[in-house]
Amino acid sequence: MDLSTYIEKEIEAIVSEWARQASRLAGEGNALTEIELRNTGIGMLSSFAIDMRTAQGGAGQAAKSRGQLADAPSAVKDVAQEHAEYRLSQGFSLDDIIAEYRALRATVLRLWQTTNPSGSDAFQQMIRFNEAVDEALTEAAREHQKRTEEVRNLLSGILAHDLRSPLSAISNSIELLRHVPALPPMGTTATENAQRSVLRMKRMIDDLLDFTRMRLGEALPIAVSSQNLAPLCRQALDEVRASFPDAQVDLRVSGDVEGEWDGARISQLLVNLLVNAIQHGAGDVHLSASGQCDTVCISVSNSGDPITDHAKRTLFDPLMRTYTPPERRGSAAGLGLGLYVCDCIAKLHQGKIEVESSAQVTTFTVELPRAPRG
Structure with a gap:
């Protein structure tokens, strides 16, 4: 049978x-x-x-x-x-x-x-x-x-969403303390440290929310309008310097850097790239924006240990992180979502992000079309 x-x-x-x-x-x-x-x-x-x-x-x-x-x-x-x-x-x-x-x-x-x-x-x-x-x-x-x-994604979304309320309350309290008359130097230092921590937490929560949206099959919200990269770069630098006051970051803008993009998302991309360079690199960080015919290029470079070929293959995967020196681990190291979100933002604008790394310098380059393609 x-x-x-x-x-x-x-x-x-x-x-x-x-x-x-x-x-x-x-x-x-x-x-x-x-x-x-x-x-x-x-x-x-x-x-x-x-x-x-x-x-x-x-x-x-x-x-x-x-x-x-x-x-x-x-x-x-x-x-x-x-x-x-x-x-x-x-x-x-x-x-x-x-x-x-x-x-x-x-x-x-x-x-x-x-x-x-x-x-x-x-x-x-x-x-x-x-x-x-x-x-x-x-x-x-x-x-x-x-x-x-x-x-897992649902829990991540709930966590990120619920964390916004207490974080907002902390931020408002810090802002009130900063305006207290004759605040002693120790209090001023404490409020500045707390404000930097709030900014880092906010970036982590924003990245986690975006990650959860994409993992649950939702498209990232995007609102395209006329933008100029020069002020967006300066705003990103101000935000990063507030969180990392000891970091040395310089900016260079050349050519026509205007286009049709979501300003908030491009700012998020810029901040994530700069934070990544500060956390994983060494020495000064260089941010540049340059205009070409139909595209605009953003590059962020830093010295430090090169990214291995093995690490490059998963560099833009969610929750993946390259090696971080012990002194930069902890809350500053983030969730490993920053580069993933950068990749998604570039693709949302029909652009791309690439990385080149050698013993001398590591450079992330983002290429964006000036206007969405039909």
């Missing part, structure tokens, strides 16, 4: 045997009722049997083994997705779900072996069965990752 026929004929016996194993394998506190296990087992086994009877040549088998059919529709994926969603809603971990599949695979093959299957045909049937189980496992892992990302 071939394996797919055996599964359908003996499905009740297989499910009963599997349920006994699965109930023991589930994590603590995640016990399932017999009805829950029975419904799951019957649905998965039936989809496996259907998949095994679907014609598949050598080329199809090779493509499946390489993951080239990962997005192709199938009954196995539908059942696996439904199963994963249900288990995750019950509080199961990915390990618990994998344990279920492991028990199901072992139960089917062990029971089928008692019917004495042999020969190359039996071997091929085992391959098809294992392919179906692996496909279901892959879908379960994908669904688990998707659900985990959604929860």
Whole structure:
């Protein structure tokens, strides 16, 4: 008897045997009722049997083994997705779900072996069965990752949004203290330090909110209008100097640097690039803006340790950071979202950002079209 026929004929016996194993394998506190296990087992086994009877040549088998059919529709994926969603809603971990599949695979093959299957045909049937189980496992892992990302991004968004209110209250209190008559020098120093910390926190929260929006599939809000990069650069320098008073940053502007951009977003890009250069570089930081025919270029350069080729590959990925010296770690090091947000802002304006790094200097260059392309 071939394996797919055996599964359908003996499905009740297989499910009963599997349920006994699965109930023991589930994590603590995640016990399932017999009805829950029975419904799951019957649905998965039936989809496996259907998949095994679907014609598949050598080329199809090779493509499946390489993951080239990962997005192709199938009954196995539908059942696996439904199963994963249900288990995750019950509080199961990915390990618990994998344990279920492991028990199901072992139960089917062990029971089928008692019917004495042999020969190359039996071997091929085992391959098809294992392919179906692996496909279901892959879908379960994908669904688990998707659900985990959604929860993580939602929590990040809530956290960033809720942090704005107390931060605003702190900022207002600091501003009031700055206007207290005859404030002693110690108080003046304390308010200046607090104000710098507030500015850093605000940038981190803004980046986190933007990151969350993009991870949840929302586009960053953008309002394009006529802008001049020169004042935007000067404003960015003022903001960065307020947070890093010891940093030496110079500005050079040449040519026509006017265009159609979102001023607030370009300012955010400038500040993030400057902060990145201060935190990860050494010596003076150089900011320049230059106008060309249809584009405007922004560059931020600094000396310091070069960025390795390995680090460059993930430099603009979210939550990735290059090496930061011990004295610059902590709150000043940020979340590692700054360059990711810069990349997104450049792309929003149909531009691009690139980096070149050597033993002498590291330079980030942003190229922006003067006006949005049609």
